[in-house]
Amino acid sequence: MQVIRDLADFPFLTNAVVTSGTFDGVHRGHQRILARLRQVADAVGGPAVVITYWPHPRLVLGPPPTHPELLELQLLNTLDERIVRLAEFGVDYLLVMPFTREFAQWTSEQYIQEILLKAVGAKHLVIGYDHRFGKNREGGFEYLSQHAGRYGFSVEEIPRQDVDAVGVSSTRIRQALRTGDVSTATRYLGYEYPLTGTVVHGQKLGRTIGYPTANLQPTEALKLVPAQGIYAVWATTAAGTRHQAMLSIGVRPTIGADLAQTIEVNLLDFSGDLYDQLLTLEFVAWLRGEEKYTGLDALTAQLALDAQATRAALAQ
Amino acid sequence: MSKKALADFDFEAGEVLLLDKPLTWTSFDVVRKVKNTLRPRKIGHAGTLDPLATGLLILCTGKKTKEIDQIQAQEKEYEGTFRLGQTTPSFDLETPVDAEQPYEHLTEADIQAAVATFLGKIEQIPPVFSAVKVEGKRAYELARKGEQAEIKAKTVEIKVFELTHIALPDIDFRVVCSKGTYIRSLARDLGVALGCGAHLTRLVRTRIGEYRLADAWTVAEVQALRPPRPEAADGAAPPRQRRERLKPARVGLDFYATQQADRAPAAGPDLPLHPEEATPSA
Numbered sequence: 001m002q003v004i005r006d007l008a009d010f011p012f013l014t015n016a017v018v019t020s021g022t023f024d025g026v027h028r029g030h031q032r033i034l035a036r037l038r039q040v041a042d043a044v045g046g047p048a049v050v051i052t053y054w055p056h057p058r059l060v061l062g063p064p065p066t067h068p069e070l071l072e073l074q075l076l077n078t079l080d081e082r083i084v085r086l087a088e089f090g091v092d093y094l095l096v097m098p099f100t101r102e103f104a105q106w107t108s109e110q111y112i113q114e115i116l117l118k119a120v121g122a123k124h125l126v127i128g129y130d131h132r133f134g135k136n137r138e139g140g141f142e143y144l145s146q147h148a149g150r151y152g153f154s155v156e157e158i159p160r161q162d163v164d165a166v167g168v169s170s171t172r173i174r175q176a177l178r179t180g181d182v183s184t185a186t187r188y189l190g191y192e193y194p195l196t197g198t199v200v201h202g203q204k205l206g207r208t209i210g211y212p213t214a215n216l217q218p219t220e221a222l223k224l225v226p227a228q229g230i231y232a233v234w235a236t237t238a239a240g241t242r243h244q245a246m247l248s249i250g251v252r253p254t255i256g257a258d259l260a261q262t263i264e265v266n267l268l269d270f271s272g273d274l275y276d277q278l279l280t281l282e283f284v285a286w287l288r289g290e291e292k293y294t295g296l297d298a299l300t301a302q303l304a305l306d307a308q309a310t311r312a313a314l315a316q
Numbered sequence: 317m318s319k320k321a322l323a324d325f326d327f328e329a330g331e332v333l334l335l336d337k338p339l340t341w342t343s344f345d346v347v348r349k350v351k352n353t354l355r356p357r358k359i360g361h362a363g364t365l366d367p368l369a370t371g372l373l374i375l376c377t378g379k380k381t382k383e384i385d386q387i388q389a390q391e392k393e394y395e396g397t398f399r400l401g402q403t404t405p406s407f408d409l410e411t412p413v414d415a416e417q418p419y420e421h422l423t424e425a426d427i428q429a430a431v432a433t434f435l436g437k438i439e440q441i442p443p444v445f446s447a448v449k450v451e452g453k454r455a456y457e458l459a460r461k462g463e464q465a466e467i468k469a470k471t472v473e474i475k476v477f478e479l480t481h482i483a484l485p486d487i488d489f490r491v492v493c494s495k496g497t498y499i500r501s502l503a504r505d506l507g508v509a510l511g512c513g514a515h516l517t518r519l520v521r522t523r524i525g526e527y528r529l530a531d532a533w534t535v536a537e538v539q540a541l542r543p544p545r546p547e548a549a550d551g552a553a554p555p556r557q558r559r560e561r562l563k564p565a566r567v568g569l570d571f572y573a574t575q576q577a578d579r580a581p582a583a584g585p586d587l588p589l590h591p592e593e594a595t596p597s598a
Contacts, residue, residue, distance in 0.1 A: 168423075
């Protein structure tokens, strides 16, 4: 899949089959739409093109999001994760349009001319009933269908139920991750939820009880961090090695009161310096909620059990 | 594919016989019926269907029994119906409903989103009520004894999963899948994904690889091939004593039969509900 981040660099394609969307998560609902895109592309013998935007339009436009809106804006994928996932579903070209204030001012006519006709060379659009583009979201599916003849492209509608299913899947995944329901999230995503961060310096207490942890600072501020608790995860280092690991997201009540939330992971069977490197986690299973133990000895004993549970969960 | 006349088949040498399995018959009932009718030296089936499923069942005779493994490995296509809001232990109608949960709150988008999670390669645990072996014993033997069998999950591929009609609590579907896929397990798993439970109420196998149900023969058509019995004449041998045959164990079908007792027979016009109820054969 070719990724283009500047409209000027997009190779003009004849006979392109195009869809557009946020595709945050590239989950099962999205995958169904991408499969239809692929079907149409194969039928007409043209490349499959996805147009997506970064950053999220809602952050660039209008007043600051309210709290509920912010919760909805928490991303299931970073841009890199989105790109990696889209590549797996038969997309030939991905246009990542930088969503600037200036771009937000384009009329729908400008959008159609500059992007679809002049840059991409779209001949077939695969569009959902809720697709919106151009200033004030004035352009949509009806407009494109009515004027398709004038523009010289065909417009195919994504079935309404497939479009609605996308929203349902996104909501389900967010709800699941916010309650630690890893298995539902995995099922609706179609893969294990990833979280990438830089390893930063923590309090360095873990090593004193035999369980050193890497403290993660997520690379993307808007990335949705799952509910507090202990999880079994895969951890992949910058060097590319993959390790079984147990993860704690929480405020560490055994250590102290009113501590800030940390995301810290202990890699089983690993020793080495990971500071300032990227580490990627994949959530496999929820083990338990966070608890306050009577002392470090009790905590250490529990961590041994967690390590066993982690191995068991990852063996499947 | 133009249908060769059944009478032109050379079952002794070897044929691939496409059959439409009647409702409530086990696949082995069908094999036995065809064997007794045609008396080939060698006959086998290329993939069973549950008694409550109908549709394409492929038998191979003579030299063509060599093709059985290859046919069984092909992808399968099914049509059927799931009922939401109720679960049964066998995931189909062979056992009574054991739990009910609300489903009315589900929108079509909810259902489509859940259906989408089953596309591609998935892990599936076969039903306990099945022929899968656990530690040498058939899972259904353990199930009949009430033992919980720990069956390992298998990776299968769902290539197509479409809903053709939704009229809650029933949803009609079309599935194309790899060999080893249990549509009953798909019913159970979809019910879990939706949170309301589900079971399979209708299943028709419409295709195995390139073989289609439209080209299949009914059991009655095969039965019609039997040479007529010579009339018993004076001096002919006296009629044989009919051996008292033990009815084969039919897991759960007794329950199904009682459910159907008030209704008209579900089988075709010229076929009985149970293969043994046919006119006595030799």
